[in-house]
Structure formats: structure tokens, C-alpha cells
Amino acid sequence: MKQAGVFxxxxxRLLGLIPTLLVLITIAFFLIRIAPGGPFDAEKVLPPEIRxxxxxxxHLDEPLLQQxxxxxxxxxxxxxxxxxxxxxxxxNELIARGFPVSATIGGLAMxxxxxxxxxxxxxxxxxxxxxxxxxxxxxAMLGISIPNFVVAPLLILGTAVYAGWxxxxxxxxxxxxxxxxxxxxxxxxxxxxxxLTRGSMIEVLHSNYIRTARAKGLPERQVxxxxxxxxxxxxxxxxxxxxxxALITGSVVxxxxxxxxxxxxxxxxxxxxxDYTLVLGVVIFYGIVIVVLNFIxxxxxxxxxxxxxxxxxx
Amino acid sequence: MKPxxxxxxxxxxxxxxxxxxxxxxxxxxRSLWLDAWQRMLKNKAAxxxxxxxxxxxxxxxxxxxxxxxxxxxTDWDNTASPPSMETRHWFGTDAxxxxxxxxxxxxxxxxxxVGLVATLVSLVIGVSYGAVAGYYGGMTDRVMxxxxxxxxxxxxxxxVILLMVVxxxxxxxxxxxxxAVNWLDMARIVRGQTLSLKxxxxxxxxxxxxxxxxxxxxxHIIPNLLGVVMVYVTLTIPQVILVESFLSFLGLGVQxxxxxxxxxxxxxxxxxxxxxxxxVFPAAFLTVTLYCFNYIGxxxxxxxxxxxxx
Amino acid sequence: xxxxxxxNLEVEFETAEGVVKAVNGMTFDVFEGETLxxxxxxxxxxxxxxxxxxxxxAENGSVSGEAKFRGEDLLQMKPxxxxxxxxxxxAMIFQxxxxxxxxxxxxxxxxxxxxxxxxxxxREEARAHxxxxxxxxxxxxxxxxxxxxxxxxxxxxxxxxMIAIGLLxxxxxxxxxxxxxxxxxxxxxxxxxxxxxLRKKTKMALVLITxxxxxxAEISDRIIVMYAGExxxxxxxxxxxxxxxxxxxxxxxxxxxxxxxxxxDELQAIxxxxxxxxxxxxxxxxxxxxxEATEQCLERPPVWRATSGRTSRCFQGIEGGEIVNx
Numbered sequence: 001m002k003q004a005g006v007f008x009x010x011x012x013r014l015l016g017l018i019p020t021l022l023v024l025i026t027i028a029f030f031l032i033r034i035a036p037g038g039p040f041d042a043e044k045v046l047p048p049e050i051r052x053x054x055x056x057x058x059h060l061d062e063p064l065l066q067q068x069x070x071x072x073x074x075x076x077x078x079x080x081x082x083x084x085x086x087x088x089x090x091x092n093e094l095i096a097r098g099f100p101v102s103a104t105i106g107g108l109a110m111x112x113x114x115x116x117x118x119x120x121x122x123x124x125x126x127x128x129x130x131x132x133x134x135x136x137x138x139x140a141m142l143g144i145s146i147p148n149f150v151v152a153p154l155l156i157l158g159t160a161v162y163a164g165w166x167x168x169x170x171x172x173x174x175x176x177x178x179x180x181x182x183x184x185x186x187x188x189x190x191x192x193x194x195x196l197t198r199g200s201m202i203e204v205l206h207s208n209y210i211r212t213a214r215a216k217g218l219p220e221r222q223v224x225x226x227x228x229x230x231x232x233x234x235x236x237x238x239x240x241x242x243x244x245x246a247l248i249t250g251s252v253v254x255x256x257x258x259x260x261x262x263x264x265x266x267x268x269x270x271x272x273x274x275d276y277t278l279v280l281g282v283v284i285f286y287g288i289v290i291v292v293l294n295f296i297x298x299x300x301x302x303x304x305x306x307x308x309x310x311x312x313x314x
Numbered sequence: 315m316k317p318x319x320x321x322x323x324x325x326x327x328x329x330x331x332x333x334x335x336x337x338x339x340x341x342x343x344r345s346l347w348l349d350a351w352q353r354m355l356k357n358k359a360a361x362x363x364x365x366x367x368x369x370x371x372x373x374x375x376x377x378x379x380x381x382x383x384x385x386x387x388t389d390w391d392n393t394a395s396p397p398s399m400e401t402r403h404w405f406g407t408d409a410x411x412x413x414x415x416x417x418x419x420x421x422x423x424x425x426x427x428v429g430l431v432a433t434l435v436s437l438v439i440g441v442s443y444g445a446v447a448g449y450y451g452g453m454t455d456r457v458m459x460x461x462x463x464x465x466x467x468x469x470x471x472x473x474v475i476l477l478m479v480v481x482x483x484x485x486x487x488x489x490x491x492x493x494a495v496n497w498l499d500m501a502r503i504v505r506g507q508t509l510s511l512k513x514x515x516x517x518x519x520x521x522x523x524x525x526x527x528x529x530x531x532x533x534h535i536i537p538n539l540l541g542v543v544m545v546y547v548t549l550t551i552p553q554v555i556l557v558e559s560f561l562s563f564l565g566l567g568v569q570x571x572x573x574x575x576x577x578x579x580x581x582x583x584x585x586x587x588x589x590x591x592x593x594v595f596p597a598a599f600l601t602v603t604l605y606c607f608n609y610i611g612x613x614x615x616x617x618x619x620x621x622x623x624x
Numbered sequence: 625x626x627x628x629x630x631x632n633l634e635v636e637f638e639t640a641e642g643v644v645k646a647v648n649g650m651t652f653d654v655f656e657g658e659t660l661x662x663x664x665x666x667x668x669x670x671x672x673x674x675x676x677x678x679x680x681x682a683e684n685g686s687v688s689g690e691a692k693f694r695g696e697d698l699l700q701m702k703p704x705x706x707x708x709x710x711x712x713x714x715a716m717i718f719q720x721x722x723x724x725x726x727x728x729x730x731x732x733x734x735x736x737x738x739x740x741x742x743x744x745x746x747r748e749e750a751r752a753h754x755x756x757x758x759x760x761x762x763x764x765x766x767x768x769x770x771x772x773x774x775x776x777x778x779x780x781x782x783x784x785x786m787i788a789i790g791l792l793x794x795x796x797x798x799x800x801x802x803x804x805x806x807x808x809x810x811x812x813x814x815x816x817x818x819x820x821x822l823r824k825k826t827k828m829a830l831v832l833i834t835x836x837x838x839x840x841a842e843i844s845d846r847i848i849v850m851y852a853g854e855x856x857x858x859x860x861x862x863x864x865x866x867x868x869x870x871x872x873x874x875x876x877x878x879x880x881x882x883x884x885x886x887x888x889d890e891l892q893a894i895x896x897x898x899x900x901x902x903x904x905x906x907x908x909x910x911x912x913x914x915x916e917a918t919e920q921c922l923e924r925p926p927v928w929r930a931t932s933g934r935t936s937r938c939f940q941g942i943e944g945g946e947i948v949n950x
Contacts, residue, residue: 020464027468031476128683138359141612145604147556149563149576150597153583161587208723211680215718216738216789217711220703226737230728249471253563257583267472268564271479279479283472290469306773307727 009302017291024287025075029068032276080281085273091281098263099285101171102255105262106247108182113189113243118233120190121197122224125232128202137198143191148250152184152257169259181258185250189243193236201232230304237301241294248286350541353617360613363606370603374422381413385420386571388412397591406591408581417573418596424574425600428488429555433547435493436554440500441543445531447501448508459505462498470495474557478566485568492557500546507539541618548611552604559600575600625695626653627797627829628714633689635669635676635853644901646672646685648853654797659823659830661840661861663876664850667898670833671719673850674799678716679706693797712742715790717819719802721782725774731758731785732770738792757788761818780811784818791822798823799831804839816843838880841865849873852899852909855927859934869936871916908938916940 055061059070074081080091124136159180160168167177204210205228213227214220252264259265263282270278354360378385388410397406397414405414447458477491511517512535520530559576561567568574575596582593635647647669654660662670675681677691677698691698693709701709710716718724726734735757736750745753751770758766761784774782783803790798800819804812820843823830834840840847847864849857849872857870868874875894896913905911907922914921920939928945929935935948 020468023464024468027473028476031473031480034480141608142601142605145552145608146601147559147563147576147579147604149560149583150579150601153579153586153593154597157586157590157593206682208718208720209726212718212724212786212789213726214680215678215710215716216741217707217709218737218741219707222737222741226733227726227729231726245469245471248469249560252471253560256564267475268566271475271564271566274479276479279476283469283476286469286472305728306730307775 010299013295013298017295020291021288024291025072025284026068028280028283028287029071032280033064033067075284080285081277083270083275083278085270085275085278091278094266094278095263095281095285098261098266101260102248102251102262102264104173105178105181105185105254105260106244106251108178109186109189109247110240110243112182112186113193114236114240116186117190117193118197118229118236120194121199122201122229122232124194124198125201125205126224133198137195140191140194143187144195146188148184148188149253149257151187152180152254155180155184156257169257171258171260171262177258181254181260184257185247185254188250189246192243193239196235196239197232200235201228204228204232207231234301234304237297237304240300241290241297244293244297245290248290350614350617354613357613357616359609360617363609363613366602367606367610370422370599370606371426374419374426377419378416378423381416381419385416385573386412396589405595406589408585408589408592414578414592414595417578418575418599421573421575421578421596422599422603424485424568424572425555425558425576425603428485428492428558428574429551431489432493432496432554432558433550435489436497436500436550437543437547439494440497441504441536441539443497444501444504444506445508445535445539448505449512449527449531449535451509451512455505455509459502462501466498471557471560474561475564475566478561485572488558488561488567492554496550496554496557500543500550503542503546504539507542508535511535511538545611545615545618548607548614552607552611555600555607556604575603627656627694628654628831629690629692630654630673630677631690631692633673633676633687633691635672635681635685635687637682638684638686642902646853646901647676649689650850650853650855652848652855652858654829654831656796657827657829658845659820659832659843661832661834661844661847662850663834663837663840663847665835665898667901668850669853670850671801674716674801674831674833678710678714678799679703680716708742711738711795712793713795714797714799715793715795717783717786717790717798717800717803720806721779721786722806724786725782727774730771730773731777735770735785735789735792738789742793753792754788757792758785760791760822761785761788763788779807780815783807783811783815787815787819787822791826794826795828797829797831799833801833802835803832805835812839816840819843837876849876852904853901854909854937855935856910856938857934857936859932863932863934869934869941870910870938871914871940872910875913 052061059067062070071081078092080095083089083091083094086094120136120140124133127133156168159166166179168180169177171177210223210227213223218226248264251262252268254260255262255264256268263286266278267282269275270282395407397404405418407413408417443458443462447455473495474491477487481487517530517534520534525533555575558567558574559579562574562576563580565580567576578596579593579600582589582591582596586593630653631651633647633650634645637644637646650673652660662673664670672681672685676685676687679698679701681687687699689699693714698706698709725731732751732754735754736745736747739745739750739753740747755766755770758770763769763781763784769777774785777785787800787803790800798819803819804815807815816839819830819832823843830843832840832844837847841861844861846858846860848855849864849870851872857864857868857873859869864873865877868877872894879893894913899905899909899912908914908917908925911917911921918939925937925939926942927935927937927948928942929948930945935945
């Protein structure tokens with residue numbers, strides 16, 4: 001019954017992803033296409049026949065709706081088409097180059113944020129209303145308020161320029177070059193998760209079932225670990241969906257500041273160069289990533305929460 | 315502090331002469347807001363933040379008028395000069411000799427303005443959407459909320475960037491674009507509140523009297539949403555400021571000669587090794603603002619909804 | 625030696641409005657194998673009394689006095705020492721079975737952890753023991769149901785599970801805090817009956833907290849009547865029911881529906897509400913609601929004790945006993 005519940009839950013949610021993705025692709029596609037001027041307008045000197053050639057090559061001479069369905073068909077087969085600016089590259093190739101880098105930084109940042117955030121939040125909850133609690137939460141609020149792009153230069157200035165401990169930027173898959181970007185990216189998420197955990201942990205610690213656990217004579221450590229932790233991190237689990245989106249967004253800035261050749265860098269470059277196919281491709285690709293990760297988070301939540309498991313199985 | 319006996323005696327005579335009438339008219343309303351206000355005043359972080367923000371707003375509005383420099387004036391004698399009293403560039407100058415203080419205050423105008431206007435945009439969309447969905451309920455509600463769910467799953471920051479790329483960068487578009495993608499939370503909250511308000515006696519009474527739906531929503535539902543909405547407005551403003559500065563930092567936001575804190579941080583980050591002050595001051599203004607707004611929002615939430623605050 | 629000896633126990637809560645004294649100078653003993661009922665309206669301090677010596681007060685609460693279990697003061701114990709007693713020698717069942725079980729853990733985990741921790745049983749032993757206990761509280765098909773989660777149980781069934789958890793280590797003392805209040809009327813009787821029956825079988829002592837005097841008549845040996853944080857009357861069940869001394873006790877008895885009294889107007893609730901603990905009346909706490917109050921009640925009545933050992937805090941009947949304290 002347990003497995004059946006999760007399975008059904010998964011199937012229902014999986015079907016729910018389709019309209020979301022369709023809306024995502026549709027909005028993104030038409031937004032790009034209603035842009036004043038075509039993608040080759042910047043290159044004004046193009047002779048008409050070459051221009052027509054280019055348009056035909058990229059199917060820009062077809063009616064809009066036909067282009068839309070052609071694009072949709074392409075995406076279903078996993079093809080994002082060629083890049084307008086990086087002439088010899090397809091968008092797929094650019095994604096394949098950039099995404100592993102971005103995913104590594106993002107994944108590490110997420111792991112760091114989850115571990116650190118829940119630990120700090122639990123700690124603050126256990127010391128509720130003490131000086132430690134207030135200072136930790138004050139710092140957490142700062143972590144939420146201070147933008148990535150302010151933290152990054154300051155970190156570079158402190159640890160790289162003045163102290164010389166770490167490289168200021170660049171990318172070679174070495175841990176030294178990962179430290180600063182991962183920390184910068186994780187910081188606001190750590191802070192947010194810490195606040196979230198503190199709040200829910202305090203609530204859980206006041207619940208009747210925790211009182212029961214204490215009345216059983218279990219050591220406080222076990223009460224927290226076994227009885228309080230899981231319910232207290234449920235809000236954190238549901239936050240991980242939005243957190244993914246925040247990390248991906250943040251990576252756009254981080255990669256630029258630390259000169260990391262990730263997907264975010266390509267995206268910004270594409271945006272600045274009006275590389276429509278690249279921008280469109282990356283938006284849709286990231287949309288898919290976020291939607292899929294949300295779906296996984298959703299499953300995780302259901303798996304952790306016996307009540308949902310049960311309801312779905314009924 | 316006065317001795318207890320004395321204040322007790324005095325209290326009666328000092329009392330607001332209108333208080334009695336007021337109390338009779340609307341006991342619940344008065345005490346609710348008054349209670350909230352008093353709880354808010356007890357929250358030191360929120361009060362301090364409020365005062366700082368007030369000072370910040372005044373500085374940003376009047377500062378540039380009082381300072382001896384124009385934001386785009388280039389002081390060729392003092393390029394990239396550190397903060398100093400003598401040159402009268404208290405925050406120093408950037409690489410082309412522009413005064414950082416006046417530029418920071420000017421940038422603050424844009425940042426705060428964007429924060430305010432874009433929040434208003436999201437407020438209008440979110441409140442009307444949420445109120446309608448919650449009020450009509452049923453199928454309407456389900457469809458409307460499903461739409462919100464779908465949009466929620468989209469990487470909205472990328473859509474803002476997409477909008478900027480497609481339509482070019484201009485300030486009105488920034489307002490609309492940021493506001494248009496930021497209304498989802500507001501819609502959800504308002505819908506939830508409306509659902510619970512809908513079944514209260516005063517709304518049912520109004521409906522029984524034949525008041526039409528539009529009037530009920532406008533006169534009875536929306537005023538009662540005020541508390542929640544205020545909290546969310548306060549929490550949305552820093553988010554919006556952050557999004558704008560994010561865009562400007564990437565070079566996709568406001569354009570020269572206009573500036574905002576994000577754009578200034580971006581400029582400063584380029585020169586931070588030789589002239590760190592160009593980074594530090596705008597960054598500090600931006601961070602302090604976001605920090606304060608978050609504390610005010612938190613304080614308001616706790617004050618209006620004390621059960622959340624254990 | 626009594627199993628549990630409470631003396632002069634006080635519980636205070638710090639609130640925004642001031643310090644609330646929820647329990648004021650309670651002194652009583654619980655003997656091995658007996659059933660003691662603590663009866664009073666909600667807010668009388670019954671729950672806080674037991675929570676205090678179990679170390680389960682809310683953060684703003686503090687306790688003073690003595691609570692000796694087998695001669696050791698529970699109030700002086702460090703958390704580690706207290707944890708050796710809780711769950712093993714003293715077990716507790718709470719008021720609200722719907723929220724007292726952890727919704728995220730299976731019944732099996734919530735049961736086996738107790739014996740595994742206190743008695744060091746292996747997983748299999750603990751499981752077998754837990755199944756046995758579920759059978760003892762009459763959960764049908766316990767081998768299967770032990771795998772389930774609390775939400776798959778009804779309220780009455782959850783309370784049975786709570787009782788089973790309480791009994792796992794065969795404690796010397798079981799404290800049941802309104803174990804049936806939150807349940808359906810028909811289930812209430814079953815639960816109370818079950819608790820009484822299990823107590824007889826296991827020979828443990830039982831402290832039963834309730835607002836319902838009638839419900840405990842059958843299964844208790846002695847009764848303490850509490851009002852506004854104090855014991856107003858103590859005695860055996862017979863003493864309390866057949867010759868109640870305190871007007872409050874008489875009021876409680878009068879409000880119990882009985883088959884031999886048919887007319888409605890004889891069944892009467894005590895008028896008024898329990899006093900605000902922040903502003904207790906001058907003199908007797910019960911004065912405002914007492915139909916028999918006199919001028920004398922403006923003074924605080926002392927506690928008197930009869931030769932039989934029963935006590936009352938009232939000027940009535942004072943000549944039949946000896947004054948114990950002011």
C-alpha cells in the first residue's frame with residue numbers, strides 16, 4: 001500500500017507537469033517572436049538575398065503558428081536548434097557544455113544549504129529566545145537580505161585579493177575554484193532554510209507528540225532526532241523547489257562574477273547579444289529542470305509524510 | 315515612570331475625549347489595530363528598521379538637492395579618489411570623477427521607486443485575482459489557482475530577462491515586468507483569506523441584503539484583507555528591489571545616465587581592487603534597505619498575527 | 625512508604641499578564657497498587673500538577689516543593705536521571721490521543737523505542753512485546769496493525785495504543801490525564817474500563833485525572849478534589865460520595881446525572897466559572913460560587929483532617945477534625 005500510494009501520487013503529478021511545460025514553452029516562444037525586429041536586424045548590411053536565405057534556413061519565413069509547432073516538435077525530440085550568435089554551435093551543445101558546471105555548483109550549494117541550514121535552525125530553536133538564538137537569526141536575516149552580487153565581490157576582495165587564499169575566479173573543476181561560488185550561492189539559501197527550520201522546529205517541539213516522547217523517558221537527543229526532525233524539515237523540503245529556482249537564478253550572477261563557463265554565463269551573453277534561440281532554449285531548459293526538480297521534491301515530501309502516502313493510496 | 319497611584323488618577327482625565335464614541339462604534343477594529351501597533355512598537359528590530367528606512371527615504375529624496383555635486387558631473391581633478399572631507403567627496407569618486415554619494419542617493423531613488431511601483435503593480439494584480447478566485451470559489455477558484463500553480467513553476471527571473479531582451483530596457487517595462495511576475499504569492503494569500511472571510515456573518519448579511527458581488531468584494535472583502543496585504547507588500551518591496559538590482563547588475567536593467575544600486579554595485583565591482591569605496595557604499599545602502607524592509611515585514615507579520623510568534 | 629509522595633508542590637507560569645500560580649501547595653501520597661482520582665473543573669491545575677513532576681511543563685512554567693518517587697525527589701533530578709524514571713517506572717497517558725502520537729512514525733517504532741531504550745530489548749523482542757501489549761488493549765489483528773501509522777487508527781484505537789505504550793515497561797505508576805475526554809461517549813466508558821481492568825491485572829498504581837466525578841467512581845480508591853490549584857477535599861470514594869464535606873464537592877456530585885434522580889431540576893451545574901488565577905477572591909477561593917458562603921468565608925479557610933484521614937478546606941465540618949495548616 002505504501003508503494004502503491006507513492007506510485008499513484010507520482011503518476012498524477014507527472015501528468016500535471018505537461019500543461020506547465022506547455023505553458024512555459026508557449027509563453028517563451030511567443031514572447032521572443034513578438035519582439036520588434038528579427039534576430040538578424042542588428043546586422044544591417046546583409047544583402048536581401050542572404051537575409052532571405054538566412055530566414056529560410058532558420059524557417060523564419062514560415063507563418064508564426066507553423067514555426068511554433070515546428071519548434072514544439074523539435075523540443076519534444078530534445079532539439080533546441082542552432083544558436084544565432086555562436087555560429088558553429090547548436091543550443092544543445094552549449095547546454096551540454098555549460099550545464100554540468102552549473103549543476104555541480106548548484107548541487108553542492110543545495111547540499112551545503114540543506115545541511116547547514118537545518119542544523120543552524122534546529123540549534124537556534126533549541127536555544128529559543130536566548131542571545132545565541134537572536135544573533136544567529138540576525139545573521140540569517142542578513143544572509144537573506146544581502147544580494148549574491150554584493151557578497152561575491154566582497155568575498156573575492158577578502159579571500160582572494162587581500163588574503164590570497166583562493167583563486168578569484170575561473171574554472172578548472174578543482175575544489176579551490178568551487179569554494180567561493182558554492183558558498184556565495186548557498187548563503188541566502190542557508191539563511192532561509194535556517195529561519196524556516198527554526199520556526200517549524202519550535203512549533204514541533206511544542207506539539208503533543210513531543211511531550212509524549214519526552215514522557216517515555218527518551219533522551220532529549222533522541223526526541224529531537226527521531227521525533228522532531230522529520231516533521232520539522234517538511235517545510236524545508238517543500239521549500240527546496242523554490243530554492244532550486246533561486247539557485248539557478250543566482251548562478252547566473254555567480255558565474256558572471258567568478259568567470260565560470262556555466263549555462264548562466266551563456267544565458268546572460270545570449271541575452272546581451274539578443275541570441276534568441278539560445279535564450280529561448282535556456283529558458284525552456286531551465287524551466288524543465290525546475291519543473292522536474294519540483295516534481296522530485298514533491299515525491300520526497302509525499303514519501304516523508306505518511307499521511308499523504310495514505311490519502312493517495314485510498 | 316510616574317508612581318502608580320498618580321498615573322492611575324491622571325489616566326481618566328487625560329483620556330481622549332473621542333475615545334468613547336470611537337470605542338462604541340468599532341470596538342473590534344480599534345483594539346485590533348491598536349494591539350498590533352503596540353506589539354509592533356515592542357519589536358525593537360522592526361522599530362529601528364523603520365526609523366532607518368525613514369531616514370533613508372528622506373536622504374534619497376532630499377540628499378541630491380543638498381549636495382554640491384550633480385550625479386553626472388565629472389570632477390577631473392579627483393578621479394577615483396578615496397572618501398575624503400577635503401575634496402568634499404565624502405564617499406569618494408569613481409573612475410571618471412563622479413561623486414559616489416550623490417550617485418548612490420540618485421540610484422536609491424530609482425531602486426526605491428522601482429520597489430514601490432512594481433510592488434503596487436503586483437498588489438493590484440494579486441489582490442484582484444486572489445479576491446475573485448476566493449470569493450467565487452468552486453470551479454472558478456480551481457481553474458484560477460491551477461493557473462497560478464502553473465505560472466509558479468516557471469523560472470520567473472528568466473522571464474523578466476526575456477522581457478528585457480525582447481522589449482529593450484526601459485524603466486516602465488521594468489516596473490511592469492517585475493510586478494507582473496511577482497503577484498503570485500499575493501494572489502494565494504488573498505485567496506485564502508477571502509475564502510475564510512466569505513463565510514463570516516457580515517459578508518453573509520451583505521449578501522442577504524442583496525448587495526452585488528462587486529460591491530461586496532470592494533467594500534467588505536478587500537478592506538478586511540488590509541492586514542495581510544500590508545505585510546506582504548512590505549515583504550515584496552525588498553524582493554522587487556533585489557530583482558531590479560539583479561537586472562541592473564547584469565546590465566539588463568536601467569541604463570545610463572540613469573542608475574540604481576544594482577548598477578552602481580556592478581560598476582563598483584569592476585574597480586573594487588583599486589577603488590573599493592565605489593563598491594562598498596552602494597552595496598551597503600542596498601543591503602541596509604533590504605535588511606530593514608525584511609525586519610519591518612517580519613515585525614508586521616508577528617504584530618498582526620501573534621499566534622505565529624511563539 | 626508511599627510510592628509517590630508530593631509535598632507542598634507549587635507550579636507557576638510567567639505570562640504577559642503576570643505570574644499565574646496554577647498549583648498552590650499540593651500535598652498528597654500515592655500508595656502502591658491504589659487508584660487515586662484527581663477531580664476538578666478544567667483549569668483547576670490537575671494536569672499541570674502531574675506535568676510538573678514529570679518534567680513536562682511548558683518553558684514559562686516553574687515548579688517548587690517536593691515530589692518523591694520511592695524516596696527520590698523527581699524535582700531535583702537531572703534530565704538523565706529523570707529519563708530513567710519516565711516511561712519505565714512512571715508512565716503517562718495524555719488527554720488528546722489524536723495529537724499525542726507522532727504522525728510521522730509507525731506505531732511499531734513508537735512502541736518498540738520505549739522498551740529498546742529502557743530494557744535494551746532487540747528489535748524482534750521489542751516487536752513481539754509490543755504486539756502482545758496491543759493485544760492486551762484489544763487492538764484487533766495487532767501483528768498487521770502495528771505496521772500502520774497513527775492516522776490509520778480511530779481516536780479510541782489511538783488511545784488504546786497510548787495505553788499500551790504506557791504499559792510497555794510495566795511501570796509502578798501510571799498517570800492518565802483525562803484519557804477519555806476527547807473521545808466519543810461510548811468509547812469513553814470502554815477506555816476507562818480498560819484502564820481499570822489493566823490496573824487490576826498489573827497491580828500498578830494509577831493516578832486518574834478527570835473532570836468527571838462519575839466516571840471514576842467505579843475504579844478509584846481515593847479521590848482528591850481540586851479547585852483553583854488547591855486540594856479542597858480528599859477522602860476515599862465512599863467518603864466523598866456519601867458524606868461530602870466541601871460545598872464544591874457537593875456541587876460536583878449534584879451535577880452528576882443519576883438514574884435514581886429523574887427530575888431535571890435536581891441536576892444542576894455549579895453556577896459561575898472557576899476564578900481567574902491572577903485575581904483570586906479574598907478569603908475562600910470558592911466563595912463567589914458557593915451557595916453556603918457566610919461572613920466567615922471572607923477569611924481563608926484552613927485545612928482540617930478527620931481521624932479517618934480525610935481532609936477538607938472549609939469552615940464547615942471543621943469541628944469534626946483537627947486543623948492541619950493555615
